[in-house]
Amino acid sequence: MTSRGFTYWLIVAAVCSVAATGSNAPAAEVSYIDVASGRSYARQQMATAAKFYGLEMEETVLTGRRDTASAVAAIGDPNIVAVVITANTLSALDQQQVLAALRKHGHRIPVLIVGVTEQTDSAVLRQWSAGAIAGCKTSAIAQGRGSYTVSSITDITRQLSSHRFPLNQTDIRYMIMDARHGVQLLMAAKLDSVELPVFANVALGNQVLFFATETRADDIPVSPDPFREQAVFATLAPQLMFLRYAAGLRAWHSPASYANLTIDDAWLRERYGYVDYVKLLREAQGHNFHVTVAFVPWNFDRSEPAMISLFRTHPDRFSITVHGNNHDHQEFGLYKTHPLNMQVDDIRQALARMERFSELTHIPYSPVMVFPHSISPESTLAALKRYNFLATANSLNVPSDASAPPDEEFALRAVTQAFANFPSLRRYSAEVPIPESQLAIDAFIGNPMLFYVHQGFFAAGIDSFNRTADTVTELQPDVQWQSLGHIAQHLYLTKLRDDGAYDVRLYTGSTHLENTQKRESTFFIEKEEDFALPMDVLVDGQPYAYERVGTQVRLKLLVPGGKSREITFRYRNDLNLAAVDISKSSSRISIIRLLSDFRDNMVSRTALGRRFIRSYTGKSSEWNGIAVILTGLVVALGAWHLSKGRKSVSRVARRGVITVTGR
Numbered sequence: 306m307t308s309r310g311f312t313y314w315l316i317v318a319a320v321c322s323v324a325a326t327g328s329n330a331p332a333a334e335v336s337y338i339d340v341a342s343g344r345s346y347a348r349q350q351m352a353t354a355a356k357f358y359g360l361e362m363e364e365t366v367l368t369g370r371r372d373t374a375s376a377v378a379a380i381g382d383p384n385i386v387a388v389v390i391t392a393n394t395l396s397a398l399d400q401q402q403v404l405a406a407l408r409k410h411g412h413r414i415p416v417l418i419v420g421v422t423e424q425t426d427s428a429v430l431r432q433w434s435a436g437a438i439a440g441c442k443t444s445a446i447a448q449g450r451g452s453y454t455v456s457s458i459t460d461i462t463r464q465l466s467s468h469r470f471p472l473n474q475t476d477i478r479y480m481i482m483d484a485r486h487g488v489q490l491l492m493a494a495k496l497d498s499v500e501l502p503v504f505a506n507v508a509l510g511n512q513v514l515f516f517a518t519e520t521r522a523d524d525i526p527v528s529p530d531p532f533r534e535q536a537v538f539a540t541l542a543p544q545l546m547f548l549r550y551a552a553g554l555r556a557w558h559s560p561a562s563y564a565n566l567t568i569d570d571a572w573l574r575e576r577y578g579y580v581d582y583v584k585l586l587r588e589a590q591g592h593n594f595h596v597t598v599a600f601v602p603w604n605f606d607r608s609e610p611a612m613i614s615l616f617r618t619h620p621d622r623f624s625i626t627v628h629g630n631n632h633d634h635q636e637f638g639l640y641k642t643h644p645l646n647m648q649v650d651d652i653r654q655a656l657a658r659m660e661r662f663s664e665l666t667h668i669p670y671s672p673v674m675v676f677p678h679s680i681s682p683e684s685t686l687a688a689l690k691r692y693n694f695l696a697t698a699n700s701l702n703v704p705s706d707a708s709a710p711p712d713e714e715f716a717l718r719a720v721t722q723a724f725a726n727f728p729s730l731r732r733y734s735a736e737v738p739i740p741e742s743q744l745a746i747d748a749f750i751g752n753p754m755l756f757y758v759h760q761g762f763f764a765a766g767i768d769s770f771n772r773t774a775d776t777v778t779e780l781q782p783d784v785q786w787q788s789l790g791h792i793a794q795h796l797y798l799t800k801l802r803d804d805g806a807y808d809v810r811l812y813t814g815s816t817h818l819e820n821t822q823k824r825e826s827t828f829f830i831e832k833e834e835d836f837a838l839p840m841d842v843l844v845d846g847q848p849y850a851y852e853r854v855g856t857q858v859r860l861k862l863l864v865p866g867g868k869s870r871e872i873t874f875r876y877r878n879d880l881n882l883a884a885v886d887i888s889k890s891s892s893r894i895s896i897i898r899l900l901s902d903f904r905d906n907m908v909s910r911t912a913l914g915r916r917f918i919r920s921y922t923g924k925s926s927e928w929n930g931i932a933v934i935l936t937g938l939v940v941a942l943g944a945w946h947l948s949k950g951r952k953s954v955s956r957v958a959r960r961g962v963i964t965v966t967g968r
């Protein structure tokens with residue numbers, strides 16, 4: 306768009322801002338009632354869980370020891386979907402008046418009693434639970450002993466049913482339950498064969514009351530480790546389960562469940578190491594998974610016609626995403642050895658090569674970057690955004706020069722926009738066991754489950770991934786296995802508003818927003834923006850008015866029933882793909898790529914070779930010194946290539962020792 310056009314749309318945006326303002330006006334959805342003011346751990350947990358689901362929590366502090374009136378007024382708010390009362394507060398309330406106020410809503414408003422401790426009056430507990438909960442006790446436990454177990458009450462525990470989570474506490478407060486009174490155990494601390502109830506519910510007529518004991522987790526160190534999710538989740542599990550149950554579609558949720566298997570480094574040759582695409586297709590069809598090749602752009606002009614045809618005829622099972630550019634050693638490493646300007650040049654060349662790949666093969670690629678080795682520094686993510694990549698997916702979603710954010714939401718969601726305002730996704734290596742509880746939490750939260758392997762993973766058989774795929778299907782029967790591009794375009798969260806419209810939170814620069822309702826619906830859309838780049842907002846390719854509010858872009862969109870619309874944030878940049886040199890002029894890089902092929906296609910075929918690769922990957926600096934072995938590889942490579950009738954690689958031998966880039 307021209308700058309005049311841009312100015313015009315800014316004006317339109319300003320004029321239309323009135324229409325969008327107020328769309329996100331908060332109304333209390335969770336009523337939190339306490340006798341004491343101040344920051345308690347229970348309040349903090351509840352506020353964290355409410356914020357996670359995008360629910361507005363309003364706190365009511367009672368004025369005295371008998372103040373049911375304040376509580377009844379708070380409960381009467383027509384917008385509320387859940388009521389939370391601290392255990393200390395129960396004795397200040399008239400239970401019958403509270404229950405009557407809840408009944409006035411005409412639909413169920415579940416209540417959670419939080420912070421039950423041994424100090425909670427057992428007579429009051431018994432009264433509020435109709436005799437089902439007789440008291441609370443404390444048990445000291447050795448750190449790291451035991452685990453939390455979740456029951457299987459499907460409308461509440463959902464995908465978490467029957468899973469275990471870490472117990473990071475030195476003592477446990479647990480409820481004494483009287484099974485004769487129809488109490489449902491939802492979560493317990495399990496020590497050996499003993500189960501200590503920490504979360505349960507009781508039905509009083511049509512009213513459901515939940516009870517959760519006070520939990521005080523020991524510090525969970527902040528780190529980028531994605532598996533920290535389990536420990537963080539365990540500390541909030543009752544609150545998150547309760548609010549998900551109470552709020553339903555009013556809570557932030559994903560449009561669907563997504564999963565993907567990515568094979569790093571491969572290109573379209575039959576076979577690539579242990580990857581036999583024809584056989585893998587049969588496994589993917591039989592076990593319902595999708596395979597993305599994380600494709601090194603340097604390989605853009607090497608695809609074999611039979612494999613091109615296979616990928617083109619099975620876009621539901623095969624796709625391509627971007628894996629670095631040359632896959633040169635640490636090409637997206639720290640800036641002191643790989644300056645930002647070089648990394649930006651690599652991104653530009655990667656895009657130009659991938660465009661050429663698509664021209665040659667008629668296979669599209671996802672503009673999602675999987676960095677070779679590990680994620681780049683933060684400013685490189687800003688460059689990905691500038692060049693309109695949709696996202697990046699790596700084993701860690703925290704850039705190599707940044708620290709992990711301390712908030713729980715970061716630990717719980719697979720995607721973060723905390724770095725350069727660009728969506729960064731975490732993914733799991735399926736080459737090592739993945740705790741099933743991690744996947745259960747992902748399914749419960751709606752996180753995309755992204756897996757990756759290298760070709761050697763299939764040495765044990767082309768069916769090696771089937772079990773993981775089956776586990777995902779068991780956890781989430783309606784899971785959609787899709788390309789990384791499709792998943793990036795469906796990363797948004799949505800929630801139903803009390804006026805029947807929807808709020809939407811976008812993460813990606815291009816989103817397919819789907820209206821699954823039969824009727825036309827209004828969507829109030831928000832996206833975090835740092836406004837560091839000039840941009841245009843388009844809907845179905847046409848410029849669209851938006852409002853800028855603080856660090857957010859907001860827009861209002863009508864979507865007909867059963868239809869979808871494409872919302873694009875197009876960042877303007879200087880990239881002219883036709884002017885980017887995509888030639889493979891560096892002999893050093895050519896040698897690295899050929900050695901890499903040799904590693905994956907020849908060396909890894911033997912147990913000895915695989916041991917070498919594993920050792921090399923772990924101790925590359927030591928190995929770099931062992932010139933003899935590499936020289937041997939070079940000679941062997943030469944012989945292999947000659948035997949294949951390919952062009953001579955005598956330059957390789959002349960050049961001497963090269964670093965074989967890792968995985």
Ligand SMILES: [Zn+2]
Nearest residue numbers: 569570677968
């Ligand atoms: Zn790689």
